[in-house]
Amino acid sequence: QNVAVEPKDDNLFEWNCSIKADHDSPYRGGTYHFTLSLPTTFPFKAPSVTFKTKIYHPGINEEGAICVPVLRDEVGHCNLLAIIQEKLNNPSADDPFEPDVAAMLKNDKNRFLATAKEWTKKYALAMP
Template sequence: MSNAGKRIGKELNECTTDPPAGCKVSLKHEDNLHEWDVYLEAPSNSVYAGGHFHLTLSLPKDYPFKPPVLSFVTKIWHPNVTNDGKGSMCLGMLRPDAWKPPNKIKAVLEMVRHLLLEPNVEDPVEAQVADQYKRDKPAFDKQVKEWVRKYAQKKGAE
C-alpha cells in the first residue's frame, strides 16, 4: 500500500471509529479508499436543524499534498455551496494554496458542520444567497427551512 493509501486508511479508521459530531463516514466502494460517502446531521441549534445531508469526499491520488474535494449531494441553500446541481463547496482550508499536508479529514468535516452554524458570507460561492443572508436574514432562514424540508429530511438523505 502506498504512503497515501496508508494515510487515507488511518484517517478513514479515525473518522469511522471516532467520527466528528453528527457525521457518519463510509467508503463509496469497498475497493476504493479515495471516494467516501459522508452523512451529516445538521446541528440542532442551527437554521438547518432536522436536516440530514449526503456529501461526497474525493481524495486525490497525491493526498495529503493536495486537498480533498467535498460536494453536497443533498441540495442545500447555503452561501458556501453551489446551487448548480454539483454542490461544490467553498471552504478556505480546501483551497490548493491554503491546504497543508498535516490537515486532517476529520477537521475538514468538523469545519463543514460548523458552516451550518455560521456560513462564511464574506467568501461565498453563491453571492445571491450571501446577500440574502446579510440583507434579509428572516427570508434566508425561511428559504433554508423550506429546502431542508424539501431535500434534507432523513428519508431523502440516505
C-alpha cells in the same frame, strides 16, 4: 452522531459522508449527504467535497461544490469534517459560492433562514 463516513465501494480515495447540523442551525433536522474525494497525491493536493443533497447555503453552489478556504490554504487539514459541520451550523456570507444567497443572508437574514429551513424540509428530510 452527527457525522457518518464510509468508503465508497471499498475505494479509500472516495468516501460517502452524511452530516447533520446542530439544533440551532437553519439546517437542523436534515441529513446532508456528500462525497469526499481524496486525490492520489493527498495530502499534497486538496480533497474535493461535493454535496449530493440540495442545500440553500451561501458557501455551497448548485452543483454541490463547497467553498472551504482551508481546502485551498491548508491541504492536509485534519479537521475537514468539523469545518463542514461548522459551515452548516453557522452559515456565513464571507467567501461565498452563491453571491445571491450571501446577499440575502447579509440583507434579509429572516428571509434567508426561512428559505434555508424550507429547503431542509424539501430536500434533506426526504433523503434516506
